[in-house]
Amino acid sequence: MSRILLLLFAGLKFGKLVPTVATMLLAVGVYAIAFGWRYAVGFVAMLFIHEMGHYIAARQRGLRVGLPMFVPFMFAWVKLEDVPHDAETEAYIGLAGPMLGTVGAIGAYFLARNYDVNWLLAVSYTGFFINLINMIPMPPLDGGRITAVLSPRIWLLGVPIIGLLLWFQFSMILLLIAIMAAPHVFAALNFDKASPEAQQYYAVTPRVRWEYGLIYVGLIAFLAYMTNDVKQQLSRISRPDTVQSQPQSGNV
DSSP: OHHHHHHHHHHHHHHTTHHHHHHHHHHHHHHHHHHOHHHHHHHHHHHHHHHHHHHHHHHHTTOOBOOOEEETTTEEEOOBSSOOSSHHHHHHHHHHHHHHHHHHHHHHHHHHHHHTOHHHHHHHHHHHHHHHHTTSSSTTSHHHHHHTTTOGGGGGGHHHHHHHHHHHSOOHHHHHHHHHHHHHHHHHHTOOTTSHHHHHHTOOOHHHHHHHHHHHHHHHHHHHHHHHHHHHHHHHHHOHHHHHHSOOTTOO
16 A cells, blocks of 8 residues: 555656656657757757756745746746745846856857867857847846846836847747737836835845846846857858858968
């Protein structure tokens, strides 16, 4: 009887992993059809590392949180079962995803450079790019959750950014983000920092605001630099003949 109870308990624990594993495998399978299995595994790994940053941070702050879930060609997410108690907690959880995701992208980048693996370099580019896009200061993106510790009115800066991205590089994901962001934009317009709710939730010291602000700007700068640098490296790899066709100095 005790063995049966142990097996049932183990099954319940494993059952919590089933949706995550199933959606991960589904995402890998769909991306593999479009991009090849190696890139698909790397891409999903970048998403998983990013989401685990949120998961670990939420657990550190004592909040209940679900394991990552994946929707192919859309997004990945972790579900917070408890609401953050204040803006600093929300910013901490929001920042942890891009931070750990950037570490994962850096790891893929150095592995690609050390072993000269082009597909892994493409994975690192995707990791840097995904984390950079997530830094746009507008909920439901991580940048919106981070900048809430500064002021919800900063979310209004995300409106022209999303608008320009939709204009120059339209995608259904960006459109969905814009739709989901609409209520937060109205909340930013109607934000009253003198209200009791705002004073309680956004009660953060200037030092904390400076710390998060500097980390936020610094991470954006690093991600932008790496995204551009890796993109240029991939462009040179895809057009190797352009380097060879250029005349050498002294032979013109």
